[in-house]
Amino acid sequence: AAPAAPTPPTTRWTIDSAARHLLDAEADRRDVTRITDEWSELDIPTGYLVQEAIIRDKVANGDTVVGVKLGLTSRAKQKRMGIDSPLTAVVTQRMHLPAGVPVDMSRFIHPRIEPEIVFTMKHDLRGPGVTADAAMAAVGEVRAGFELIDSRYKDFSFALPDVIADNASSAGFYIGDIAHDPADLDLALEACIVRINGEVVDTATGAAVQGHPGEALALAANSLAARGQYIKAGDTVLTGGMTDAVFVNAGDEISAQFTNLGSIVVTA
Numbered sequence: 001a002a003p004a005a006p007t008p009p010t011t012r013w014t015i016d017s018a019a020r021h022l023l024d025a026e027a028d029r030r031d032v033t034r035i036t037d038e039w040s041e042l043d044i045p046t047g048y049l050v051q052e053a054i055i056r057d058k059v060a061n062g063d064t065v066v067g068v069k070l071g072l073t074s075r076a077k078q079k080r081m082g083i084d085s086p087l088t089a090v091v092t093q094r095m096h097l098p099a100g101v102p103v104d105m106s107r108f109i110h111p112r113i114e115p116e117i118v119f120t121m122k123h124d125l126r127g128p129g130v131t132a133d134a135a136m137a138a139v140g141e142v143r144a145g146f147e148l149i150d151s152r153y154k155d156f157s158f159a160l161p162d163v164i165a166d167n168a169s170s171a172g173f174y175i176g177d178i179a180h181d182p183a184d185l186d187l188a189l190e191a192c193i194v195r196i197n198g199e200v201v202d203t204a205t206g207a208a209v210q211g212h213p214g215e216a217l218a219l220a221a222n223s224l225a226a227r228g229q230y231i232k233a234g235d236t237v238l239t240g241g242m243t244d245a246v247f248v249n250a251g252d253e254i255s256a257q258f259t260n261l262g263s264i265v266v267t268a
């Protein structure tokens with residue numbers, strides 16, 4: 001008789017169960033171990049399907065998609081996380097944090113914050129084949145941003161598919177109140193100084209983000225196109241942390257001061 005076929009290992013993981021696991025961790029403010037340790041089939045395309053399931057759940061519960069973010073676009077971020085590949089994720093209305101309101105530390109697991117260059121789109125942007133110049137022609141306004149990230153994974157420890165599934169550690173974002181026409185600025189040379197309680201802790205220019213934040217925007221459009229999606233007029237696009245992210249601790253005042261885009265000051 002033919003030998004019995006090997007029984008495949010059983011796994012409790014599905015796209016929906018992984019999404020629920022991460023949504024519950026966020027809601028309960030509880031960190032979890034990386035999913036790829038248990039579910040080896042969680043690859044990059046499956047990670048994006050989990051991310052989409054999470055966003056569907058948020059929208060079903062009254063949130064609204066307002067744009068796109070890039071993660072891991074700078075060497076500083078890639079080195080810190082040990083992953084050298086950028087990724088995209090989704091930003092929603094409820095992530096938008098009002099200026100001047102302290103970070104609610106009771107809502108987050110281990111929040112970090114990072115300065116970003118943020119675009120508001122005036123035209124749709126569809127890949128594939130988008131160049132940085134074409135991407136910048138679709139941008140209406142550029143502003144300073146400060147993104148609050150809060151990985152649902154213990155110690156921010158994850159492989160690329162895990163962090164894609166976790167919507168790239170998204171938690172919140174602040175947007176500066178000074179808007180510029182991007183044609184008026186050299187965004188590669190737009191500098192940023194990060195301070196904690198008045199002490200300079202990091203600096204970077206826009207060139208840290210893929211050489212120019214427009215390259216990151218093009219990358220997002222082309223990566224979304226591979227999944228049948230595009231960036232829409234009116235969308236907010238967070239182009240990725242310029243520096244490493246710093247931990248937010250209760251009592252801190254953390255600021256990001258830009259050359260032309262103004263400053264954002266966050267307290268906790």
Ligand code: 0L1
Pocket residue numbers: 069070071072073077081147149151156163168169240241245
């Ligand atoms: O916005 C980001 O760069 C987040 C990317 C995910 C990695 C992380 O948690 O830093």
Ligand code: MG
Pocket residue numbers: 069070071114116147149238240241
């Ligand atoms: Mg970011």
